[in-house]
Amino acid sequence: MINTLKGDRINICFVGKINVGKSSIINKLVGQNISIISEQAGTTTDAVIKRYELHPIGPVTFFDTAGYDDISALGEKRHNATMKVIFKADLAIVVLDNNGLEESDILMINKLKALKVPFFIVLNKIDLNENSKDISQTIKSILENKDFSDNLTNDLITFSTFSIDIDIIKNKIVSFIQSLRKEDSSILKDLIKKNDKIILVMPIDSAAPKGRIILPQMQVLREILDVGAIATCCNVSETENIDGLTEALEAQKYTPRYVITDSQVVKFVSSVVPKEVEMTTFSILFARQRGELKVFLDGLNVLKEIKQDDNILIAEACSHHATGEDIGTVKIPKWLEHYLGFAPKTVKINGGDFPDDLEKYKIVIHCGGCMMTKTEMMRRINECQRQGIAITNYGMIISEMNGVLSRCVKGLL
Numbered sequence: 275m276i277n278t279l280k281g282d283r284i285n286i287c288f289v290g291k292i293n294v295g296k297s298s299i300i301n302k303l304v305g306q307n308i309s310i311i312s313e314q315a316g317t318t319t320d321a322v323i324k325r326y327e328l329h330p331i332g333p334v335t336f337f338d339t340a341g342y343d344d345i346s347a348l349g350e351k352r353h354n355a356t357m358k359v360i361f362k363a364d365l366a367i368v369v370l371d372n373n374g375l376e377e378s379d380i381l382m383i384n385k386l387k388a389l390k391v392p393f394f395i396v397l398n399k400i401d402l403n404e405n406s407k408d409i410s411q412t413i414k415s416i417l418e419n420k421d422f423s424d425n426l427t428n429d430l431i432t433f434s435t436f437s438i439d440i441d442i443i444k445n446k447i448v449s450f451i452q453s454l455r456k457e458d459s460s461i462l463k464d465l466i467k468k469n470d471k472i473i474l475v476m477p478i479d480s481a482a483p484k485g486r487i488i489l490p491q492m493q494v495l496r497e498i499l500d501v502g503a504i505a506t507c508c509n510v511s512e513t514e515n516i517d518g519l520t521e522a523l524e525a526q527k528y529t530p531r532y533v534i535t536d537s538q539v540v541k542f543v544s545s546v547v548p549k550e551v552e553m554t555t556f557s558i559l560f561a562r563q564r565g566e567l568k569v570f571l572d573g574l575n576v577l578k579e580i581k582q583d584d585n586i587l588i589a590e591a592c593s594h595h596a597t598g599e600d601i602g603t604v605k606i607p608k609w610l611e612h613y614l615g616f617a618p619k620t621v622k623i624n625g626g627d628f629p630d631d632l633e634k635y636k637i638v639i640h641c642g643g644c645m646m647t648k649t650e651m652m653r654r655i656n657e658c659q660r661q662g663i664a665i666t667n668y669g670m671i672i673s674e675m676n677g678v679l680s681r682c683v684k685g686l687l
Contacts, residue, residue: 283325284334284451285647287359289382290369292341295398299369300324300338302440321359328444331451337363343378358626360386362650365450366393367443372400375413389653394450396431396443461497461563465685466531468502473522475535475543478509489644490556494534503531510539519546534559537669538601541676554682557642557669562686564648566667569655571683573666574674576637580614584636587629588622589654592645601668606639613675628654638665 288296304326322338337359340352360366366386370379374397386393397410431442466472476491487495498505506526508518523530523546533553535543540555547553561567580586588602599605602622611617623629632638638658643651658665673679 283647284328284331284364285337285359285362285649286334286365286367286447287321287337287339287356287363288367288369289339289342289356289360291343291371291376291378294341294369294371296369297322297338299367299396299398299440299443300336303336303444321355328448331448334447342382343376357385360389360391361628361653362626362647363391364647364649365447366391367447368393368395370395370397370413372398390656392450394431394446461494461559462532462534463497463501466498466501466503470501470503470531471526471528472498472503472505473519473526473530473533474498474505474507475510475519475533475539476507477511477536477539490560490642491536493644494556494559506530510542512539512542517546519543523547537672538605540669540673540678540682544676544678544681552685554686555669555673557667558673558682558686560642560644561667561669564643564651566651566655567683567686569659570666570670571687573637573664574670574679576664577613577666577671577674580618580636582616582618584618585634586610586618586620587632587635587638588620589628589638590622590624590641591643591651592625592641602641606668606672609672609675628657632658632661632663635663638663639671640665640667642667642669 288300290296300322304324306324321340324336324338326334326336328334339356339359342353342356344352368379368383368386383393395413397413400410431446474491474495476487495505495507506522508522510517510519519533529548530551533543533547533551535553535555537555537557543553558567561570588606590602607618607620610620621635629635638654640651640654643654655665669682670679673682
């Protein structure tokens with residue numbers, strides 16, 4: 275469980291008003307006192323995170339969030355922190371108390387619907403209200419009248435203060451996640467077969483992580499091994515005059531089935547690999563696997579329309595120290611200047627934050643998103659589409675700027 279990739283986990287967040295029992299439910303779910311429980315309002319501030327192995331789903335992450343009806347001085351900041359968690363949630367659990375469905379609950383449910391976050395409702399502390407049956411029926415009626423059925427499961431889970439049957443909610447989470455899950459798509463298993471020869475071009479420069487290879491490369495290599503194909507890994511560097519690719523091609527007794535390269539050296543690789551050999555990039559394969567390829571291709575349509583006054587957002591999902599060869603900070607702006615004929619206005623962001631005011635950008639150029647879940651990446655894409663902003667990713671735009679995009683996407687759509 276510890277070694278599970280962050281992007282492969284299911285994110286489940288608990289939301290609700292102050293003191294409705296979110297923390298108590300999570301503590302019972304995981305069998306540990308992860309979240310502080312107190313009668314004092316506003317105990318939870320930043321989201322409390324707990325990684326957990328939920329059978330038979332596998333690794334999940336539970337998020338305990340601050341009450342969304344918090345009107346304290348820190349209430350707005352706590353609410354913003356909660357929304358950041360919701361933005362990457364695969365499933366939300368809305369916890370109500372004996373007061374039933376109130377205005378702040380309806381506002382939150384509307385936000386969940388707008389972000390297309392699936393959810394179900396837990397009505398807690400029903401023993402504290404003599405009219406609990408009436409409350410349950412009222413909640414169902416309100417939800418039906420408000421047309422929340424698209425995101426809502428058919429039943430309502432109810433708990434008393436002292437008898438929370440945690441198996442009920444566990445089973446509900448499991449069945450709900452299983453109903454949402456589709457058959458896992460492969461990165462390239464459907465493109466190759468046993469004994470195919472694949473060359474992987476993996477540059478090792480100052481920006482490469484020490485002692486390891488990056489996640490997309492690792493996942494591609496694993497799928498090659500799973501299929502029973504044969505991988506040859508090599509390093510190239512135009513600045514240091516390293517060309518392991520030519521040697522790898524010459525060492526092959528047969529023409530390789532595929533050459534898969536890091537996007538940063540795609541132009542050089544395309545010039546070396548024979549035209550009859552199919553090639554693509556790790557980033558493009560990753561986008562194909564997550565269902566983003568067509569969206570990112572469409573996003574490139576605005577590239578030649580960019581003017582000097584336009585703003586471009588360069589977004590990376592993870593945070594790291596930028597080096598002199600950093601792709602998002604240095605290389606992409608430089609390549610854009612060469613491609614457009616002028617230095618565009620770029621803004622770079624890192625980490626889990628994603629701007630609300632996307633309208634001020636002409637295009638969003640996003641990293642491959644390998645360190646975030648498919649749900650979170652698709653939510654970012656949906657926000658761009660909702661606001662009418664083009665979005666593409668590093669691999670697509672680098673291949674386009676180097677004139678090799680059509681070759682790299684051939685046969686992948």
